Amino acid sequence: MACVLSGALRLWDVAGTVEHDDEQPGGFVLAVRGTEMRIVARAPHGWLIVRGGETFGVHAGLPGLLRQLREELAPHAKVGRLIIGAQSLL
Amino acid sequence: MTALPVSVITGFLGSGKTTLLSRLLRDPAFERTAVIINEFGAVGLDHLLVESSDEQILTLEGGCVCCTVRGDLVRTAGDLLARRASGSIPPFERIVIETTGLADPAPIVHALMTDRDIADALRLESVIATVDAVTGAGTLDAHPESVKQAALADRIIITKTDLADPAANGLAERLQALNPAAPKLTAVHGAVDATRLFQGAYDPARYNPALYESPAHRHCGINTFCLRRERPLHAATLSLFLQVAAEHCGAKLLRLKGLVDVVESPGRPAVIHGVQHVFHPPAWLDAWPDEERSTRIVVISQGLDAQWLQDLLEVLDDEVKACSIS
Numbered sequence: 001m002a003c004v005l006s007g008a009l010r011l012w013d014v015a016g017t018v019e020h021d022d023e024q025p026g027g028f029v030l031a032v033r034g035t036e037m038r039i040v041a042r043a044p045h046g047w048l049i050v051r052g053g054e055t056f057g058v059h060a061g062l063p064g065l066l067r068q069l070r071e072e073l074a075p076h077a078k079v080g081r082l083i084i085g086a087q088s089l090l
Numbered sequence: 091m092t093a094l095p096v097s098v099i100t101g102f103l104g105s106g107k108t109t110l111l112s113r114l115l116r117d118p119a120f121e122r123t124a125v126i127i128n129e130f131g132a133v134g135l136d137h138l139l140v141e142s143s144d145e146q147i148l149t150l151e152g153g154c155v156c157c158t159v160r161g162d163l164v165r166t167a168g169d170l171l172a173r174r175a176s177g178s179i180p181p182f183e184r185i186v187i188e189t190t191g192l193a194d195p196a197p198i199v200h201a202l203m204t205d206r207d208i209a210d211a212l213r214l215e216s217v218i219a220t221v222d223a224v225t226g227a228g229t230l231d232a233h234p235e236s237v238k239q240a241a242l243a244d245r246i247i248i249t250k251t252d253l254a255d256p257a258a259n260g261l262a263e264r265l266q267a268l269n270p271a272a273p274k275l276t277a278v279h280g281a282v283d284a285t286r287l288f289q290g291a292y293d294p295a296r297y298n299p300a301l302y303e304s305p306a307h308r309h310c311g312i313n314t315f316c317l318r319r320e321r322p323l324h325a326a327t328l329s330l331f332l333q334v335a336a337e338h339c340g341a342k343l344l345r346l347k348g349l350v351d352v353v354e355s356p357g358r359p360a361v362i363h364g365v366q367h368v369f370h371p372p373a374w375l376d377a378w379p380d381e382e383r384s385t386r387i388v389v390i391s392q393g394l395d396a397q398w399l400q401d402l403l404e405v406l407d408d409e410v411k412a413c414s415i416s
Contacts, residue, residue, distance in 0.1 A: 004405050007398030011338055045412045061409045062402075063334050070338065080343075080367040082336035085203030 001062075002028055005039065008066055012074035032073055039065065093213035096167070096185040097288060098198055101220030102229045102236040103191030106249035106280065110220055111188055113280030120284060124170050124182040126163065128190050163187070163198065164205045171211050184288070185212065192235055195219075195242050196344070200368045214370075215288055219243035220277075223254040227261045230268075240265060241312050241344055241390050242365065243272050245287055251276040270314055271347075271388060312344065315396040317387040317403060322351040324414070327407040328360065328372070334402060336367035342394050343367070348387035349379070362387070 005028060006018040016032035026041035038050040042058070047065045049057030049072075059065040070077055101107045108127075114120050173179045189198060195217055202214050219239045222229065226248070229236045240246055246265055248256045256262040256276070265274060275282050323331075328350055335343055343366055350360040350372075360372040389399065 001405055003401045004398065007395055007401065008338065010395065011398065045409060061330070061413070062405055063330055063337075066334060066338060077338075078340040080336045080338070080340035082333045083200075083204055083368045084371055085200075085209055085368055 004062065004066075005030065005069075008069065009073070012070055012077045014073045016073070030069075037069075037072075093211060094171075094183065094185060095215035095288065096187065096202060096212045097216045097218060098187045098189060098195055098202075098214075099218045099220070100189045100193060100195045100239045100243070101191065101247075101249075102222070102226075102233060102239065105191065105220040105222040105226070105229075105236075106247070106277065107188050107191070107220050109280040110218075110247060110249065110277060110282065111186065111280075113277075113282070114186070114284055114287070117284050120184070122180065122183040124174075124179075124185045126166055126170070126185065126187045128163070128188065128193065164201055164208055167202075167208050167212065171208065184215070194235060194238055196238070196341075196365050199242075199365045203365075203368055203370065216244045217242055218245050218247060218287055219272075220247045220249050221261065221265060223248050223250045223256045223259075223261060223276075226256070227259060227264060230261075230264060237268065237312060238344065240272075241269050241314075243269060246272050246274050247277050247282055247287075248274060249277045249280075252278045268312060268314070269390065311392055312390065313393060313396070314388070314390045317348075317385075317389065317396065317400050319351070319385040319403065322353045322356070323385060323403070323407055324410045325352050325354045327403070327410045328352065328362070330406045330410070331403050332362070332364070332369060334406070335399065336364075336369075339391070339394055341366055342392040343389065344392060345390040346387065349375075349385065350387065351383065351385045359385075 002018050002020060009016045009018070009030075009032070014032055016030060019029050019031075021027035021029045021038055021040075024038065024040050028039040030037040030039065035051070040048040040050055042048050046058070046060045047062070048055050049059075049065070049068060057065070057068045059068065070079075099107050099111060111125065115123060115125070167185065170179075170182075170185065174181055187198065189195060199214060199217065202212055203209060219242070221236070221240055226236075230240070246269065248261065248265070256265075262274065273286065275286060335346070343364075345366075346362065346364045348362045350362060352360050355374060357378070358374050358376060359378055360374055362372050363370045389396070
């Protein structure tokens, strides 16, 4: 998970670090431009985004978590949208 | 209604697209082919160089098919289909689109795959890129368009091999690094084994991971790699993986093709195939096409991190598994 988060920062061209959170088992600390965000594992599954003690994101899974992080940290990053065409491949 | 195969011939300026097309149309096996030629400039000339019946050659002039005349391409293809249905032109069995030398083939493929007016009637068969054996290496250095054309191709035709040896001048090696899975054919004056050009976009041999094991597969900012997984993936994981990749990787994801072992479909792998963020609906094979029984996803990208995509796949599958248990 830490590799996915740090790789996402690189993909969005955001300079920052990702470390395991000593205070929250299974959680991570993102440090970007002097600001820290905590990614907290939520039972039974999912993730919270916490900044300055306040929760500002609740996600059932990684896709939503990544989307909000990108919107917060790299609002100008190019965004794609999956399109499934009508044509059969075979 | 059976979907008609449509192929796209791309390649940089002067690389031999028109010569190849002209030669192909003289082959009796391809005489029932309709051709759409895109010419850049106010007055088109290329169509005059292609020998075939005029009524089955349509030109798109005044712009490049990948940008300004994309709508025209869709309308022209629709017009061809309508004329075929009405019997006003002979019943062609295939459409070939020749792009301008400066075209990015991706938007063309997107239009063919997604436009609701033509997508049901047409089936993308193959993207063919011509590369000039004499000037190809320099063109790859100087023109990013040519790199993308070769990287996206299902087949690469090295032309003018009577004038230069692509093995001796390094071109063959560079193309192999750029697009390891695309068969490389050679053509002199457009003469090529036409049956090898139009064999469909799905070719099981392209999913051989050994093709992607060399660390040298990075070229002009484009890297090619193969994600692998021994254990089957949940169908939901596959869907989420494609969504996340399309959303965050955007245009850096040039092409993705894969054979996927899906938990819910034992013994019947899924074939996935996309150009940038646009994918065919997954297709299901009746059996594995070779001895290997594991997921292989081939990615051609502009600098994406292979390990990131591999980790993403694993974390998403862990999440899906956790959701299904809880």
